[in-house]
Amino acid sequence: MRIGVLTGGGDCPGLNAVIRAVTKSLIHQCGAAVIGIEDGYLGLIEHRVRPLDWRAVSGLIATGGTILGTSNRANPLSHGGRDVGDEVVAYARELGLDGVVAIGGDGTMAIAHALQQRGLPTVGVPKTIDNDVMHVERSFGFDTAVAIASEALERVQTTGQSHGRVMIVETMGRHAGWIALEAGIAAAADVILLPEIAHDVEAVAAVCRERERRQRFTVICVAEGVQASAAQGIADALRTRIASEVRATVLGHVQRGGAPTPADRVLATLYGDAAAELVRAGAWGAMVSHEGGRMGRVALGDVAGQTRRVPGDHPLIDCARRIGVSFGHA
Numbered sequence: 001m002r003i004g005v006l007t008g009g010g011d012c013p014g015l016n017a018v019i020r021a022v023t024k025s026l027i028h029q030c031g032a033a034v035i036g037i038e039d040g041y042l043g044l045i046e047h048r049v050r051p052l053d054w055r056a057v058s059g060l061i062a063t064g065g066t067i068l069g070t071s072n073r074a075n076p077l078s079h080g081g082r083d084v085g086d087e088v089v090a091y092a093r094e095l096g097l098d099g100v101v102a103i104g105g106d107g108t109m110a111i112a113h114a115l116q117q118r119g120l121p122t123v124g125v126p127k128t129i130d131n132d133v134m135h136v137e138r139s140f141g142f143d144t145a146v147a148i149a150s151e152a153l154e155r156v157q158t159t160g161q162s163h164g165r166v167m168i169v170e171t172m173g174r175h176a177g178w179i180a181l182e183a184g185i186a187a188a189a190d191v192i193l194l195p196e197i198a199h200d201v202e203a204v205a206a207v208c209r210e211r212e213r214r215q216r217f218t219v220i221c222v223a224e225g226v227q228a229s230a231a232q233g234i235a236d237a238l239r240t241r242i243a244s245e246v247r248a249t250v251l252g253h254v255q256r257g258g259a260p261t262p263a264d265r266v267l268a269t270l271y272g273d274a275a276a277e278l279v280r281a282g283a284w285g286a287m288v289s290h291e292g293g294r295m296g297r298v299a300l301g302d303v304a305g306q307t308r309r310v311p312g313d314h315p316l317i318d319c320a321r322r323i324g325v326s327f328g329h330a
């Protein structure tokens with residue numbers, strides 16, 4: 001058996017741990033030859049591949065980024081204005097690949113689904129620090145992002161306390177507020193603003209004013225998906241409404257880089273091995289899922305183009321509300 005592996009979309013802590021696990025599982029269980037495809041689908045377009053043997057993937061479990069490189073632009077269905085999908089499928093056949101394991105987000109899964117239909121057998125592995133892929137309760141990389149965002153929130157809190165300021169931290173989360181929700185709770189933020197829950201800046205200002213009297217400082221955790229320049233926008237709106245000074249911090253890519261947490265290393269290993277199991281079972285056209293705490297499978301076509309957002313009645317939101325966290329409304 002000969003299997004290609006690629007990583008597409010933005011990088012994410014745990015990608016290398018998945019590459020390691022899928023490769024070792026395929027080699028160990030069925031003596032497969034594994035081929036690394038460079039820079040996501042660009043490697044299949046530009047014919048850039050290299051063998052991945054046991055040694056090539058050893059020592060990788062704690063390494064950030066992806067040894068294969070990635071691209072969040074490469075799309076064989078529209079490459080420099082041309083559809084090169086059939087050429088990519090032909091190249092994979094030329095390489096003798098029985099199929100490809102594509103590790104990536106919703107964009108990568110959509111391409112994987114389209115190429116599967118054109119004749120490139122594919123197994124998908126969901127990747128997102130935002131934790132927003134359908135049928136995936138917990139994606140690898142998310143725990144790391146939450147840990148980094150929590151630490152940042154805790155660090156700005158001492159500045160807030162010392163100066164009597166409102167401190168705003170913006171987390172990643174373009175369409176879904178999972179990172180902001182969990183980091184906000186973990187770091188005891190006073191206000192958490194999510195794209196899924198409409199907020200009223202007057203209500204946020206009221207929380208800050210009330211805390212000015214009681215505790216001098218307020219920590220606000222806001223997901224980037226709330227609005228363009230979320231942290232800065234809220235800081236500007238608050239400045240005209242409250243007496244305290246306001247400072248905003250945008251965390252950005254520090255949430256995506258570096259070593260995965262131990263929990264993410266374990267999860268990434270489970271995802272990689274689950275992908276190898278799907279390959280061995282010949283379950284082409286499926287993506288590894290994670291539901292009810294268990295690894296499973298779902299059709300690629302059932303996840304492409306969808307986003308798993310935070311439900312308004314999620315138990316974590318109810319819990320946070322009960323302990324006095326504000327979600328920005330009266």
Ligand code: F6P
Binds near residue numbers: 129130174
């Ligand atoms: O989708 C994952 C994500 O981390 C988003 O939260 C963020 O908006 C985006 O990627 C940033 O992407 P880029 O690295 O292309 O700026």
